[in-house]
Amino acid sequence: MILRPPRLSASVDPLLVRLRRWQTARSWARLIREAEALWRVDVRVLRRLAAMELMGLNQEVPRRERGRVNRWLQRFHAGTRLH
Numbered sequence: 001m002i003l004r005p006p007r008l009s010a011s012v013d014p015l016l017v018r019l020r021r022w023q024t025a026r027s028w029a030r031l032i033r034e035a036e037a038l039w040r041v042d043v044r045v046l047r048r049l050a051a052m053e054l055m056g057l058n059q060e061v062p063r064r065e066r067g068r069v070n071r072w073l074q075r076f077h078a079g080t081r082l083h
Contacts, residue, residue, distance in 0.1 A: 021068065025071070028065065029072030032054065032057050032073060035053040036050070066082040
């Protein structure tokens with residue numbers, strides 16, 4: 001289930017819009033970092049689960065957010081980058 005933020009009206013403060021986008025990008029980066037952490041575990045089942053999770057997250061991140069998510073991944077020292 002993919003959660004989408006509610007539609008914003010034109011009267012919404014631009015700072016709130018920027019804050020939401022910042023929080024969204026940071027959240028995607030954290031999810032990817034957690035999946036990478038599972039990848040480093042030596043248990044095969046967990047590595048398979050981590051690989052599936054990373055593939056799914058890679059497909060779910062909206063294209064317009066990928067640049068921001070990549071910047072957060074760099075800050076988190078994650079190995080994954082979105083194309």
